[in-house]
Amino acid sequence: MLKYDEELFLRLVEEEGLAYREQIENFVDEICKKGYSNIFLIGAGGTIAMMYPYEYILKSNSTIEVQAEIAAEFMVMNNKRFSKDSVCIFTSVSGTTEETVAAAKLCKERGATTIALVAEPNTPLTQVVDYCITTGSETHSFDTFFMLLYMLVFRFMYNNNEFPQYEQFTNEVALLPKAILNSVKAFDAKAEEFASKHKDTDYHMMVGSGNLWGNTYSYAMCILEEMQWIHAKSIHAAEFFHGTLELVVEDTSVILLKGEDETRPLMDRVERFAEKITKQLTVIDTKDFEMEGISEEFRNHFSVSINWALLSRISVHLERERNHPLTLRRYYRQMAY
Amino acid sequence: MLKYDEELFLRLVEEEGLAYREQIENFVDEICKKGYSNIFLIGAGGTIAMMYPYEYILKSNSTIEVQAEIAAEFMVMNNKRFSKDSVCIFTSVSGTTEETVAAAKLCKERGATTIALVAEPNTPLTQVVDYCITTGSETHSFDTFFMLLYMLVFRFMYNNNEFPQYEQFTNEVALLPKAILNSVKAFDAKAEEFASKHKDTDYHMMVGSGNLWGNTYSYAMCILEEMQWIHAKSIHAAEFFHGTLELVVEDTSVILLKGEDETRPLMDRVERFAEKITKQLTVIDTKDFEMEGISEEFRNHFSVSINWALLSRISVHLERERNHPLTLRRYYRQMAY
Structure with missing residues (x-):
């Protein structure tokens, strides 16, 4: 396929992406043990759009309160549901998206718990948040982020006693990269x-x-x-x-x-x-x-x-x-x- | 001005619109006394768009939990924050907007408290909700709805001890129709x-x-x-x-x-x-x-x-x-x- 390295895709998304499962579970469990009031999904452009599916999934499958907010607006609007007890989740390929970094800093300063998924290591965003998964590669970063967000969001639901199928679900997340690859191959001519x-x-x-x-x-x-x-x-x-x-x-x-x-x-x-x-x-x-x-x-x-x-x-x-x-x-x- | 009857505007929006102040306060106070968990603002097209300002105002001025939802999606998504303790607010000019009426029925059936602002009397929407303001005229209905929504939403905030200026604010709502009229006159040539x-x-x-x-x-x-x-x-x-x-x-x-x-x-x-x-x-x-x-x-x-x-x-x-x-x-x- 044009501009598509199948082996690289599987290595980055399947092998490396899935390697973060334990790390994600550990920090989500730690956060849930401590307690939190709600989840804020914050991003800009492609990364707020990437959060909307998980906002929808949470709304329609969980009683956990969730809000997806555009970073630049979140910075100025003084959202009154946000507090030190909020969990704030960010993604950024470069780790340098100006508004996202600023919003993460604000959340951290206000005492909220901050989590980020970032492709590039040692960037402003990786440095500011409490918990960070750094995938190390910009290639196929959205595919990897989606996969990590499934594990992350459904772990919150599992810990909230709303998703007993978590183990089976996560095993199926592991099958997703091959399902993506096969779908992409089947669709490419179209x-x-x-x-x-x-x-x-x-x-x-x-x-x-x-x-x-x-x-x-x-x-x-x-x-x-x-x-x-x-x-x-x-x-x-x-x-x-x-x-x-x-x-x-x-x-x-x-x-x-x-x-x-x-x-x-x-x-x-x-x-x-x-x-x-x-x-x-x-x-x-x-x-x-x-x-x-x-x-x-x-x-x-x-x-x-x-x-x-x-x-x-x-x-x-x-x-x-x-x-x-x-x-x-x-x-x-x-x-x- | 082209297609604009100033006297009619003032009669409909100022005199008649403001006449609903006491009615709104009474039912909001009743709801607040009974207690509620959150507010859903539900509409379709122009009427969901009309709710977005009030969602923003609540988010940035109040700890009351609020969600604006598109009626047709709300009907199928099984929103888990929605319950019998929710307050659901609708507007409709005709009172017949299919999805809005269906969503109001669903909310009512599930035991939630339902409020509607409707222009036309004796319509499906006026009949299904618990509390209804029927303004009686489609002309300038959006202007009137906006004004009624200010009173409604800020009364919830007042009762939540977050808006002590309610009395002054509502007195200023009464000045809004003339402010609108003067603005419109100043802008018309542009x-x-x-x-x-x-x-x-x-x-x-x-x-x-x-x-x-x-x-x-x-x-x-x-x-x-x-x-x-x-x-x-x-x-x-x-x-x-x-x-x-x-x-x-x-x-x-x-x-x-x-x-x-x-x-x-x-x-x-x-x-x-x-x-x-x-x-x-x-x-x-x-x-x-x-x-x-x-x-x-x-x-x-x-x-x-x-x-x-x-x-x-x-x-x-x-x-x-x-x-x-x-x-x-x-x-x-x-x-x-």
Whole structure:
């Protein structure tokens, strides 16, 4: 596959990622023993979007109070549910994202418990937090972060007596990297076909819901807009019929990200509408992928990882078809603002 | 002013809206006396967007736990923080919005306390909830709802011993309709100028933050997209630099909705960037309006109402300039889906 080293992927995500299981369990158990009032998931751009699935999963599976907050807003808004008893979780590939580092410092100063997942070692973020997993590689860092977040979040639920299946779940997390790899291989030709067909499309509507809303928001903003300079509107399936639908015409590119959680019927409804109106409908559905060894009851959670890995294949093919490097920026780190 | 009856506005919003003060206080006091665990603000499209300001206000001013949830997603997600001890607040102009009515029924069945603000009397929503304010008129209903929500939400905070200024605040709510009217009059020529200049603009970027994020999201989706069929991307100021900025070029229409809460510096940063790049920058800033009689400490809250009323002037001028009725729909209530 284009720009994809299978062995490297398995080494980084499977071997090295899973190696952190014990460390995660130890510190989560320590935090739970001490007690906490709520969990704040804090990030910016791609890393707040990465938290939305876990906010959704916690809300719909646990009585633990959770809030996902954008770092720069969290810094100024004086959130009154936040206190020294809060647990604050951050991720950052570079470990230098300005707002994330500032928010982590603020949380630490106020006495809250801070946890970070970072790719690069010895960075501002790794140094400021109480507990840090440093994965050591920027390659496939989002795939690894997702996997670590499953272990982390579900361990909190397990300790809250809400997830007795934790042992089985974590054993299945270990099967996820191979499931991702097989899904990616099965999807790659379709990703290439999409990129070729849409290389000149200047606007996409992306629709998602439930635990896939974060990926929907992120792909539109951080990939299509930031990395390909293509206009993209992300819209929640539950909101689609309250406005954005009116823009759909025969040649509108509509991309549906279908997962397997409770909100799937909301996506089905958008699909039934869109297939009547546009000839440019793309459905990316995790149900089409096998996820070998993963039990039916957990597929809904793992579809976050699978979906993100599939979308990432579209990115590299768009990059080639459009001759537009994913790293090209007009403004970010090119000028001060 | 075009399509604006000043006397009718004052009668509906000022006289009739304020008449509900005692009723609101009575039922909020009753609920607080009984006790509750948290507040859910539930809506769809324009009415969930209308809740976001109050979610932000509660988060940043109160320890009361609050969640704003999209009705259709709330129906299926099995939110574990929701219980019979929750207070659920809804608004609906028609009282018939399908998902909102279904969500209110669900909340009622599960034993939660339900409150609704509705324009039309004797509708499914007015009949299902425990406490209902029926304003009786669809005209200026959003202006009225905003005003009633101030009284409602701040009464909960007052009863939670977090807002001793309630009496003064509510006296100032009474001054809000005139402040809105004066702001609208002062802004109308600018609204007309914007509509004339942008009658053929096919894409707008709208940026907001804090308690104005809801208006930003709503205006892009429910007015520009739904009612004018113009592509619009709403983006939070705290997220703007994580992707969407890359699309801004010399002729990109960027609309900034500036308010007066703690997040204003985030908007200032976007403004400094945008004014360097695009010649099509529009700043709508509540600071430019007097709000006679309203004290400095409360302007930040009331800017939600002021901002929405200003935006509404743009809508009627766009309608005329573009010869595109705000009521025209391709699909909504034109076909089944």
